[in-house]
Amino acid sequence: MKGELAMDDKIMRLQKILDESRYTVALCGSGMIEEGGSANMKNQDLAYKIEQKYGYCTDELYSSAFYNARSELFFTFYRNEILTHCPELTASGPALAALEKNGHLHCVITSNIYDIPRRGGCKNVINLHGSIYENQCPRCKKQYTLEYIQNYPRKVPLCEKCNIPVRPLISLFGEMVDSQRMTKTTLEISKADTLLLLGTSMDSDVFSQYIKYFAGQRIVIIHKKEHYRDGDASMAILDCPKNVLPLLR
Secondary structure, three states: OOOOOOHHHHHHHHHHHHHHOOOEEEEEOOHHHHOOOOOOOOOHHHHHHHHHHHOOOHHHHOEHHHHHHOHHHHHHHHHHHHHOOOOOOOOHHHHHHHHHHOOOOOEEEEOOOOOHHHHOOOOOEEEOOEEEEEEEOOOOOOEEOHHHHHHOOOOOOEOOOOOOEOEEEEOOEOOOOOHHHHHHHHHHHHHOOEEEEEOOOOOOOOOHHHHOOOOOOEEEEEEOOOOHHHHHOOEEEEOOHHHHHHHOO
16 A cells, blocks of 8 residues: 555545445454444453453353353353343444445455344345354254343243253354355355455454455455554555445445
């Protein structure tokens, strides 16, 4: 990137990129959670507080091993730390939905479990790590709502039919990401000629393995903190997506 453009000029340039793009895919990272008022679980201060509170680190609590073997503690942590601290919806979701409706955005791929783009109105969304809004019995496959998990009167929400713990359909630590979602993510990125990285970077732990399949022309990054890989993108805007996306059409 050569020189620094004013924000108005950056918006005009980004709009031109979107206008000319044949297929645009947005990748939504942890910055989309943070702009909604929630901390990333990898935040060191938060991780320390959780370990002090529960006696175990986040990687242990948020794991399939704890869901299977220590379900009471898993669901105590899950309700108190994951469900209670859901990020608020920001202007990013509706702005992405407007871009999708106008034909400027063709797929949204998110690494968070809060289904922010779909809640904002987007239709073509891949929740790479699943969603807190999808829960089912591992045995009979009956579906349960988020409210069922939140309001269940006992510590562990049980299937009404099978009397076993309901499973949030999210990727827990120690599990492989759903292979169908991985395949679809790779396919969508390989089709794109423009990638929008929102609240994430090219060096993301989650997305870097997928970005390598991008064979298009332009990568645009919108995130709050500067990253050393920003210079590898076509352009980077240092701001929260919620402050930028509504300025597009």
